[in-house]
Amino acid sequence: DGGITQSPKYLFRKEGQNVTLSCEQNLNHDAMYWYRQDPGQGLRLIYYSQIVNDFQKGDIAEGYSVSREKKESFPLTVTSAQKNPTAFYLCASSPGGKLDTEAFFGQGTRLTVV
């Protein structure tokens, strides 16, 4: 089955530790995105990538890092520099064409930092 997979679903980390969230897609999509969602809030763009080996900062990139070494993978690292990392993180992919931007979302990862 084609789709986008995020793991793990729930993640707990101690304050000050870096943590990497996984996102894999087998849809052959060029574009991939990371969003952060806080309770009762909308989706805020962290990073996005339109092609392998290239990515751009979104609106709230501080304290996060990404890589795009393979088309199907776009891992997100939440660093200790992120002041309030507890949130629901959503990864998405889209075909990447100018009008073909329908986004497919993963199930999300709920990160709790204690």
Add this chain to the structure above:
Amino acid sequence: GQQVMQIPQYQHVQEGEDFTTYCNSSTTLSNIQWYKQRPGGHPVFLIQLVKSGEVKKQKRLTFQFGEAKKNSSLHITATQTTDVGTYFCAGPRAAGNKLTFGGGTRVLVKP
């Protein structure tokens, strides 16, 4: 930068009634998309509108794209409990495919 605003933020609806949620962009959009997120779930794509003034229907849901391609609306008729969730509009920014989401309208249905 481009902003996408949605109103209302919350919508309490009596089952069987109609309601409309609105989406407004500060800039012209090449297209607009609507997503639904059920409680505890992830956003799921509903529809994309591309043409100025376009209207599309999905059963009880009617989506409209404004003439100036800066606003959109979602109208739901005869609301059911299955309509509960948060509805987001989203538009790609002019420079690239950065999907910008509105803050969402959270819909609660009273049986």
